[in-house]
Amino acid sequence: MSSEPLIIHDHYEIDYRHSYAQDSPFFVGLSKGKLLGSRCPACRYTYATPRSHCMECGAPTEWHELPKTGRIHTFTTCYYGGELFLKETPFTLILVEFDGVDTLFLSRLKGLPPDAVRIGLPVVARFAKTPSFKVTDVWFEPVGGPA
Amino acid sequence: MRPVYMISGGITKFAKAHPEKDFRLMVREAYDYALRDIPRLTTDMIDGAVGSYFSDHFTRQLKAASMAQDYLGLCPRPSKRIEGGGATGGLCFQSAWEAVASGRMSCCVAFGFETMSRVNTWKGNEFIALASDTNFDFPVGGFYTGYYAMMVRRHMHQFGTTVEQMAMVSVKNHVNALYNPYAQNAKRLTIKQVRESPMVATPLTMEDICTMSDGAAVCLLGSEEIAAKVCDRPVKVTGVGSGSDAMRMADRPHGKVLLLPHERESDYAHLKYPGVHSFRGGRMAAKLAYRMAGISNPREELGFVELHDAYTSSEIQTYEDLGLCKYGEGGRFVESGIPFMPGVDYGLELPRQGRLPVNPSGGLLACGHPVGATGLMQAVFAFWQLQDTIGRHLGNPTLQVQGAKRGLIHSHAGTGTYITVSILEAV
Numbered sequence: 001m002s003s004e005p006l007i008i009h010d011h012y013e014i015d016y017r018h019s020y021a022q023d024s025p026f027f028v029g030l031s032k033g034k035l036l037g038s039r040c041p042a043c044r045y046t047y048a049t050p051r052s053h054c055m056e057c058g059a060p061t062e063w064h065e066l067p068k069t070g071r072i073h074t075f076t077t078c079y080y081g082g083e084l085f086l087k088e089t090p091f092t093l094i095l096v097e098f099d100g101v102d103t104l105f106l107s108r109l110k111g112l113p114p115d116a117v118r119i120g121l122p123v124v125a126r127f128a129k130t131p132s133f134k135v136t137d138v139w140f141e142p143v144g145g146p147a
Numbered sequence: 148m149r150p151v152y153m154i155s156g157g158i159t160k161f162a163k164a165h166p167e168k169d170f171r172l173m174v175r176e177a178y179d180y181a182l183r184d185i186p187r188l189t190t191d192m193i194d195g196a197v198g199s200y201f202s203d204h205f206t207r208q209l210k211a212a213s214m215a216q217d218y219l220g221l222c223p224r225p226s227k228r229i230e231g232g233g234a235t236g237g238l239c240f241q242s243a244w245e246a247v248a249s250g251r252m253s254c255c256v257a258f259g260f261e262t263m264s265r266v267n268t269w270k271g272n273e274f275i276a277l278a279s280d281t282n283f284d285f286p287v288g289g290f291y292t293g294y295y296a297m298m299v300r301r302h303m304h305q306f307g308t309t310v311e312q313m314a315m316v317s318v319k320n321h322v323n324a325l326y327n328p329y330a331q332n333a334k335r336l337t338i339k340q341v342r343e344s345p346m347v348a349t350p351l352t353m354e355d356i357c358t359m360s361d362g363a364a365v366c367l368l369g370s371e372e373i374a375a376k377v378c379d380r381p382v383k384v385t386g387v388g389s390g391s392d393a394m395r396m397a398d399r400p401h402g403k404v405l406l407l408p409h410e411r412e413s414d415y416a417h418l419k420y421p422g423v424h425s426f427r428g429g430r431m432a433a434k435l436a437y438r439m440a441g442i443s444n445p446r447e448e449l450g451f452v453e454l455h456d457a458y459t460s461s462e463i464q465t466y467e468d469l470g471l472c473k474y475g476e477g478g479r480f481v482e483s484g485i486p487f488m489p490g491v492d493y494g495l496e497l498p499r500q501g502r503l504p505v506n507p508s509g510g511l512l513a514c515g516h517p518v519g520a521t522g523l524m525q526a527v528f529a530f531w532q533l534q535d536t537i538g539r540h541l542g543n544p545t546l547q548v549q550g551a552k553r554g555l556i557h558s559h560a561g562t563g564t565y566i567t568v569s570i571l572e573a574v
Contacts, residue, residue: 005166012207023282049283049397056400074304074423076296078288078348082273085288093293095397095423104397104423106287114349119304134286 020133022052025063030138031131037101039064048098048105066105069143070096072121073104077114092117096140108139111146148248152374152381153571154188154367156527157181161331161362161515164264170200170211171218173363174258177520178219181365188367188377194252195225199239199259200519201232204274206262215258225252232278233457234389235259236364236522237558237567241387243368244569254369257526261517263359271359278561280395292356292458294396294562296348299460302424303350305475308463310350312478314341315495316459317354317512319486322493324509326545329524331360331515337494341459355459360515364523366530380534385553386440386570390431396423396562405430407470408437409444414473426461426563429468433568436555437470440570445470449503450551451532452486453525455559455566456510465557469568471503488546507532507546522558522567529554533573 020027029036038047038061040054046064047055054061073095081089092114095104109117110126123140131137157180159165159173168176182188196219198212208214212228225246231238236259243257263271276289284294302308317336324330341354374381393399401419405427406412421427433445442448452469456462463477472480480486484497486505508514508528511521531540532551538544548554551573558567 007166010207020282047398049395051398055393055398074297074301076293076300076348076350078290078293078296079345080269080272080347081288081290081293082276083267083269084273085290086269088288091288093288093297095297102400106284106395106397108287119300135283136286 023050026050027133030127031133033127035066035068035125035138037064037066038062046101047103048096048101049103066101067098068125070098070123072109072117072119072123073097074119075109075117077117090114094123094140096123108136109141110139111141149250150371151244151247151384152369152371152378153384153526153530154369154374154378154381155181155185156364156366156530157184158329158364158520158524158527159362160329161360161517163331163358163360165361170206170260170262170363171215173361174215174260174365175218177363177365178256178258181367185377190220192373193221193224193254193256195246196221196256196258197227197229197239197242197246199229199235199523200261201230201235202274202518204277205265205271215260219256219258221256231565232560233455233518234522234558234560234565234567235519236524237556237569238389238522238565240366240522240526240569241389241567243366244384244387247368247370254367254373257366257368257523258363259519259523260363261519262361263517264361268359284395290348291561292351293348295458295460296351298396298423298464298562299458300350301422302460302464305424306478308478310342311338312481313355313459313463314338315481316456316462317341318493318495320456320506320510320512322491323488323507323546324513326543327509327514327541330509330513332358332513333509335494351458351460357457357511357516360517362515362517362520364520364527366523366526381574382530382533383572383574384569385572386436386442387567388432388435388439389565389567390428391565392421392426392428392563394564399423399427404474405434407434407445409470410473418474424464425474426464426468426559426566428563428566429465429557429559432566433469436568436570442570445555446472446503448553449555450553451503451507451548452505452555452557453508453510453529454505454557456506456512457516457559459512461559462505462510465559466505469555469557491545504548507548522556525556525558526569529556529571533571
């Protein structure tokens, strides 16, 4: 017996209990206005995005406070996105580079129109007054304030 | 290890949605196509299977590969599921290769599928972005097009790559697909149309990006004995390689280039590598596959390439990772016309058109990207190229690369976290 395919709508929802585990100090740090990366005591490799073991030599790392200012390593302005972020478009994503730090940090750039964003532009970290304990508790703005 | 041959392949048409068939039936169609092509193979000669699909979120059916396995009538033979993001299909192909090379199986089915139409495009993008670090990357605005956009922005800064060069990739792959009835998005485009299509994440427009698809693909791999028994024109898998990189692209090092046999350290004296402009895992995969296949200069020794062009930018970056040109020359490589098909009109000035066709099938950009099927689709097209049977399978010979003896397939996951390269050769 042939028929048109029967299509139904099916909703699915779930709440997770999520532990930041060994990365927890980073998120606590954001609530105190600190950006915490990692430094390897063995090989001195320094990470802007923390990890508790060194990717280069395998040694356990130590927490290392990053400078508040850095530069835009690369950027994009998103006019579409995943469903969760569609309502926030357009938004600008940047990878931030810091002096003396070997890796980068992904964040949002605020306070600058998309066509004014440039690689190399100095940026400064800003922190949420009321933390949500997510990585979005920090974002960056141009040094000297919004354009 | 013993020699491994691809002995048959099949695919479904890739489409925005196939509401009339679920993943089991799609896999069955591709499998039946592959079986019809080698009637001397009886199903009792098949020892087992490897299945691939990317996302349990899309299927919302865990153990979906088990359902495909029983639908194909292959129970109780060995089976497993392979998952590796965008590289899922390429990894599945190599897993089937391992099964035969090790002697564990004499004939192994590699099947893959994805059913992405079950959610809207932006929910689909959200699912895909969950394949980025959910502590540090996803919450910032998880969006893969955004990640690749940042990578190519750095490539443009480092090497002078232009958006017009990227648009040429889009024109090439969409026009190639005009001759491929399996493709989802065949069309004639101009550079201007690519640039004027809606901006998704600067500098990538809609026409720089592949679409979500429903589809399935199947490859049959066998030992030399099986190949000789059932297949008139088997294709030998002469090299496999794979590589990886840090999940967060922010963590990628800025060190020395991993060199291919035809390169020297002095070629890249001042390049900090891979940074976010290049895919180190792709370079590693190529290096290993070339070593196994005995390739010392890929540009000279390959007849065609089917590579993972989820974005026009990643096709340009991948030319470089594979050593088809030096790092930094990917934009000029496409401008030269080298990766276009010979004899096809693209509406572009192409001084060296068709020397080494890349994505003659239309690639992901035009065929679509049903993730778990994609890497196997590339193997099927490469198999038909090396069998010289493109005309029969696609209904017209336009995309047949004349005299192709050796092809490369390349499958790639999330910003280059897993990448496979496999080398196939006519025998």
